[in-house]
Amino acid sequence: MFWTIGEYRFDANANRLSGHNGEVLLEPKASALLTYFCEHPGRNINRDELLEAVWHGQVVSDNTINRVIVLLRKALGDEDKARRYIATVPKVGYRLIADVAVAERPAASSEIIRPRAATNESNRGLLMALGLVLLSTVGLVYWGTIAPSTVQVRSITPLSRLPTTQSNAAVAKDGQALLYTASDGEYDRIFYVSETGSEPQPVSASGGDADFATWSHDGSFIVYQFFDGERCEFHRVTRAQFADKPYEVVYECVPGSYSELSLAPDDSTLYFLERSAPTAPYAAFAMSLEQGSKRRLSQPVASGYGNHYLDVHPQRGTLLLLSDHRPGKTSAFELDPASDSFTLLRTFAYSLDSAIWSHRDGFIVHPSRHPSYQLLESPIGRGESRVVVSDSRRISSPRRLPPADAGDHDYLFTSYLFNRDIDTTQNLNVDINSAVMDYLPAISRSGQQLAFVSKRSGYSQIWIKDFASGRLFALDPPDRGRRFLDLDWSADDGQLLANTNAGVLVYSLADSPRLIHNVAFSLPAYAVGWVDSQTLSLSHFENGRWRAYQHKLTTGEKVSLGERWAFSLNGPDQQILIDQSLVAFREGAPLSPLKNCASPVWRYQLRWRIDGEDIYCHANDGFADLLRFDRKMRSTRLPNAVDRFEFFSARSGQLATTRVASSHSDIMRTRNASG
Numbered sequence: 001m002f003w004t005i006g007e008y009r010f011d012a013n014a015n016r017l018s019g020h021n022g023e024v025l026l027e028p029k030a031s032a033l034l035t036y037f038c039e040h041p042g043r044n045i046n047r048d049e050l051l052e053a054v055w056h057g058q059v060v061s062d063n064t065i066n067r068v069i070v071l072l073r074k075a076l077g078d079e080d081k082a083r084r085y086i087a088t089v090p091k092v093g094y095r096l097i098a099d100v101a102v103a104e105r106p107a108a109s110s111e112i113i114r115p116r117a118a119t120n121e122s123n124r125g126l127l128m129a130l131g132l133v134l135l136s137t138v139g140l141v142y143w144g145t146i147a148p149s150t151v152q153v154r155s156i157t158p159l160s161r162l163p164t165t166q167s168n169a170a171v172a173k174d175g176q177a178l179l180y181t182a183s184d185g186e187y188d189r190i191f192y193v194s195e196t197g198s199e200p201q202p203v204s205a206s207g208g209d210a211d212f213a214t215w216s217h218d219g220s221f222i223v224y225q226f227f228d229g230e231r232c233e234f235h236r237v238t239r240a241q242f243a244d245k246p247y248e249v250v251y252e253c254v255p256g257s258y259s260e261l262s263l264a265p266d267d268s269t270l271y272f273l274e275r276s277a278p279t280a281p282y283a284a285f286a287m288s289l290e291q292g293s294k295r296r297l298s299q300p301v302a303s304g305y306g307n308h309y310l311d312v313h314p315q316r317g318t319l320l321l322l323s324d325h326r327p328g329k330t331s332a333f334e335l336d337p338a339s340d341s342f343t344l345l346r347t348f349a350y351s352l353d354s355a356i357w358s359h360r361d362g363f364i365v366h367p368s369r370h371p372s373y374q375l376l377e378s379p380i381g382r383g384e385s386r387v388v389v390s391d392s393r394r395i396s397s398p399r400r401l402p403p404a405d406a407g408d409h410d411y412l413f414t415s416y417l418f419n420r421d422i423d424t425t426q427n428l429n430v431d432i433n434s435a436v437m438d439y440l441p442a443i444s445r446s447g448q449q450l451a452f453v454s455k456r457s458g459y460s461q462i463w464i465k466d467f468a469s470g471r472l473f474a475l476d477p478p479d480r481g482r483r484f485l486d487l488d489w490s491a492d493d494g495q496l497l498a499n500t501n502a503g504v505l506v507y508s509l510a511d512s513p514r515l516i517h518n519v520a521f522s523l524p525a526y527a528v529g530w531v532d533s534q535t536l537s538l539s540h541f542e543n544g545r546w547r548a549y550q551h552k553l554t555t556g557e558k559v560s561l562g563e564r565w566a567f568s569l570n571g572p573d574q575q576i577l578i579d580q581s582l583v584a585f586r587e588g589a590p591l592s593p594l595k596n597c598a599s600p601v602w603r604y605q606l607r608w609r610i611d612g613e614d615i616y617c618h619a620n621d622g623f624a625d626l627l628r629f630d631r632k633m634r635s636t637r638l639p640n641a642v643d644r645f646e647f648f649s650a651r652s653g654q655l656a657t658t659r660v661a662s663s664h665s666d667i668m669r670t671r672n673a674s675g
Contacts (some may be wrong), residue, residue, distance in 0.1 A: 003038045006085060006098035008076065010034060017075055027373075028390045029054070030071045037086065037096035046093035055392065056157070063435040064392045064417065067458060069094065156389055159412060159667040166191075167414045168211060169667040172219040173402045177239075179203075179213040179222060180667055190224050192242055203242045205235060212260050216267040217314070223250065223261050223270060232257060234270070236289070251287055251294070260354075262312040262319070269337070271297075271310055271319060281306025281541060284321055286337055298340045299323075300333055303541065304524035310335075311356040314400070320345075320357050320364060327524045328482070328502025332364060332380075345380045350481050351501050356398050359409035367395045367413075369481040371455060375413060375670075389670050393417045401669060416665035422452055425654045432465050432472065433661075441656035442487035442496075443649045445572075450656060451496055453484040460484050462498060464509070475507050478518055485604040488529050491572050497536065499528040499604060504536065506553065517553050527567045527606035537568045539601075545580060567600060571610035584608075593633045596620060611650040618642070626655075 003010040008019040015031035017024045026034065032054050037045070047065055055064075069086065072078075078085040085098045159169065159178060169180040178193040182200075190204035190213045204210035208228030215222055221238045226247075232255045235247040250270070253259070259273040259282075270289055273282045281302035287294040299307055300323045309322040319335040321342070330352040332345040345364070355366035358377050365388060368374040372395045375388040393415045401410040421433040422441045432438065434456040442451045450465045460482060462475040477500070486499040495516075498505040504525055506517035523540040527548075531537050536551045546566030551558045561568060567578040577585045578600055584591040597617035600608045609616040613631040626638040626648065642648050643659040 001035070001038075002103040004099075004101050004103045005034075005038065005076075005096075009103060010038065012038070019077075021077075024075050026075060027068070027071060028387075029392050030068050030075070033068050034072055037094075038100050041096045041098075041100040044089045044092050044095050050093065056155075063419075066435070068392060070458070155671040156391060156415075156668045157671055159669050165416070165663050165665040166667050167416070167665055168213070168397050169412055169414065170213055170215050170399055171401055171412060172215045173217060174219060175402045177215075177219065178667070179215065181211045181213070190222070201242065203237060203245055205245065205247050210235075211258070214261045214263060216263055217265055218267060221267075223263065225253065225259060225261065227255065227258075230255065234261070234272070250289060250292070257282070260309055260311070262310055264312060264337075265314060265317050271312060271337075273306075273308060273310060275306065280544075282308045284310055284319065284335065297335055297337060297342075299335055299342050300331070300344075307333075309352075309354050313357045320355060322352055322355055324351060324501075324524070327521060328500070346378065346382075348378075351483065354397055356400060356411075359400060359403065365398055365400075365411060367398065370483055371459065372396065375411065391415050391668065393664075410670045412667060412669040414665055415668045416663070418660065418664075419662045420658050421661040422450075422656060422658055424450070424656045428467070428654055428656060430465060430467065432463070439658045440484055440487050440647055441649050441658060442489060443651035443654060443656050444489045444493045445491055445651060446493050447652045447654055449489075449493065451487050451489070452656075453487070453498075462487070462496070462507070464496075464513070473513070475513055475515070477505065478515060486528060486606075490530050490533050492533060495533065497528060497530065499525060501604075504528055504538070519551070519553070519556075524604065526604050527569075527601055528604075529568075529570055529606060531568075531570050537570055539567050548577070567606060569600075569606060569608055569610055571612070573613050574610060576608070576610070576615070591615075591629075591633060593629060593635060596635070597627060598623060605647065609648070609650045611652065614650070616648070616650045 001012045003012065008017055010017050012031060012035045015026045015028060017026055033050070036053050050065060073086055076085045083097065085096065087095045087097045089095050164182040166180045166182045169178060171178050176195040180191055181188050182191050184202060188209040188211055189202040190210045191200040192203045193200045204224055205226055208226055210224050210226050213222050213224035219239065221236055223234055223236050226233045226235050232253040233249045234251040234253060236250045237247045254274050254276065257274045262271045268289060270287045271284065273284055275282045281304060283302045284297045284299050284307050285294055286297055299321060304327065305324045307321050307323045311320045319337065321333045321335050323331050323333060328351055329347060329349060331347040332355060333342050334345055335342045350369045352366050355364050358365045362380050363377050364380065365375060365377050368376050374390045375395050375398055376385040377388050378385040388411065394417065395413050395415060397414045399412050401412055403409065418437060419435060420437050420439045422438050424430065428443065428450060432450070432452065434454055437455040438452055440453040448467050452463055453460055454463050459480045461477065463472060464475065465472050483501040484498055485501065488497050494508065494510050496507045496509060503518060503520035505515060508514055508516045523542065525538040525540065528536060528538045531550055534553050536553065537548065538551060539546050539548045548561040548565040548568050549558050550561065564579055565577050566580050566582070569576040574586060579585065582600060584594045594617065596619065597608065598620040600606055607618055615629040617627050619625040619627050619637065624640050624642055626641040628636045628638060641655065642657045646658040648655060648657040
């Protein structure tokens with residue numbers, strides 16, 4: 001169907017919107033919404049109707065609809081307060097107010113964006129740049145380094161829709177039996193659904209968390225990971241014994257290791273990832289289920305986060321392994337257990353959390369660039385990606401669905417939307433939270449400003465709240481798709497550092513805020529903080545051990561603190577050095593009471609905080625509690641100060657913490673996704 005909408009032409013079949021600035025390829029959900037508006041012009045349409053007609057009853061939040069409305073308004077240039085195309089009807093919904101008519105089919109065109117002719121090369125370059133900016137606005141460049149070559153509109157339907165969050169699904173070879181992870185109110189459990197519409201039942205052990213369930217290829221048993229804070233185990237349960245929930249411990253894993261599990265095509269070998277310590281990189285292993293013997297597979301050298309995701313090819317038995325050996329860039333490798341060798345398949349210009357072998361030979365399937373709203377299929381080696389499916393919520397954990405016949409090439413994935421909010425003590429109690437992710441709060445040294453990261457603009461930005469003036473403004477990263485890991489203010493509050501998965505950013509906040517340093521290290525940087533206004537402290541994991549450094553911003557010189565020290569924590573009034581055994585020292589003396597603190601490093605963050613002469617940390621016997629130590633190491637316990645292991649900031653006795661305000665996730669499947 002073709003439409004004219006005001007001064008625009010809209011090809012609903014190809015998701016193309018063309019106007020005086022060129023032609024834009026819309027996200028499929030935005031195209032579906034615009035089509036529905038065109039079919040009902042001039043009529044007030046409420047959100048319930050949109051959910052039923054466009055989202056087909058899928059459970060989504062108000063922010064999901066808002067996001068797609070924003071995309072459409074940007075594509076239509078309808079961002080002024082006086083709307084010309086899509087009007088908001090207070091307490092009702094929306095209305096398409098532009099003139100709409102069915103149009104004839106236009107001449108074919110292969111261009112995504114066609115700028116008007118320019119009079120010289122300079123103008124032509126400017127128009128092309130503006131076109132790319134517009135393209136980024138609607139999500140194509142944003143979702144990947146290379147725009148997907150073919151957008152295929154495919155339907156998605158929920159495999160399960162429950163009031164709880166569901167993730168990490170797996171379907172048996174019969175295409176009916178489903179496993180997924182969900183909370184029972186106290187722990188994460190593995191639930192089993194025998195067929196669509198049947199009642200789910202827990203099949204994992206009680207008294208701890210379970211996750212990463214996988215089916216055997218013959219469908220006779222499952223294997224999952226179980227952990228209760230002290231124990232880490234792989235459990236095997238036969239399908240015939242699901243009702244009784246007995247289990248066999250097939251492996252005692254290293255506590256702090258969380259791994260996808262995959263079985264060889266003959267179900268004799270279990271493949272998994274493990275790390276030697278909670279802060280060490282992941283590596284891939286194989287274990288014989290019959291003999292219980294384990295061996296380390298031939299693989300790339302593990303550094304940083306390590307080799308962190310794997311998937312077994314259902315026919316060949318080779319492994320797809322993801323490795324982040326370069327910060328912010330993920331490489332995909334093929335591991336061949338039979339020949340004990342590995343081959344580089346492809347390196348992405350961004351980081352990936354997961355990827356699987358495609359149903360089509362020579363391709364892999366993975367979520368798009370963070371935050372992921374698309375599932376992409378990328379060829380091995382070089383070449384453009386294509387879109388398998390787009391969703392209005394974020395996508396993670398793809399799995400292949402067993403083919404019902406040779407023509408079926410469908411997938412399932414977790415569709416989710418998490419909202420984190422920032423809580424502050426009374427003196428900082430300001431309205432800063434949005435309907436999406438607001439996290440990583442950092443109170444300035446003076447206590448007069450709060451920095452945090454938010455996805456309210458559709459991607460991660462740093463936001464600054466000035467309490468004195470009430471001003472709230474954003475700092476843009478140099479590129480979209482970065483994951484922010486930590487924020488820290490300089491001693492004079494004149495600079496703010498942000499550790500990201502692609503390097504360290506330093507912003508000057510004097511006069512006109514701007515990015516002044518973009519530091520990319522060859523290894524991921526952990527526990528990044530300030531020593532002084534021109535020097536950073538950071539740590540790398542190198543050759544099986546931690547190494548603490550100081551990095552000079554002006555010269556780029558990086559100086560080791562010596563092999564003894566793993567991390568350093570600096571403040572204007574004290575410096576704490578942490579050795580390889582994670583014992584803390586100040587002025588050469590051990591700080592023994594800090595043994596009651598949880599590990600100082602969690603993921604990339606140094607989770608201990610200095611506030612003047614005080615030290616804050618998570619309690620090792622209750623991760624929701626904080627411990628505060630004064631100069632004489634006398635401790636005060638702050639019960640339930642944070643959500644479990646969530647980020648916190650402390651300044652002048654004031655706290656800013658993060659909590660999960662809401663979370664929604666469903667297991668979705670694609671339909672009619674033929675290769």
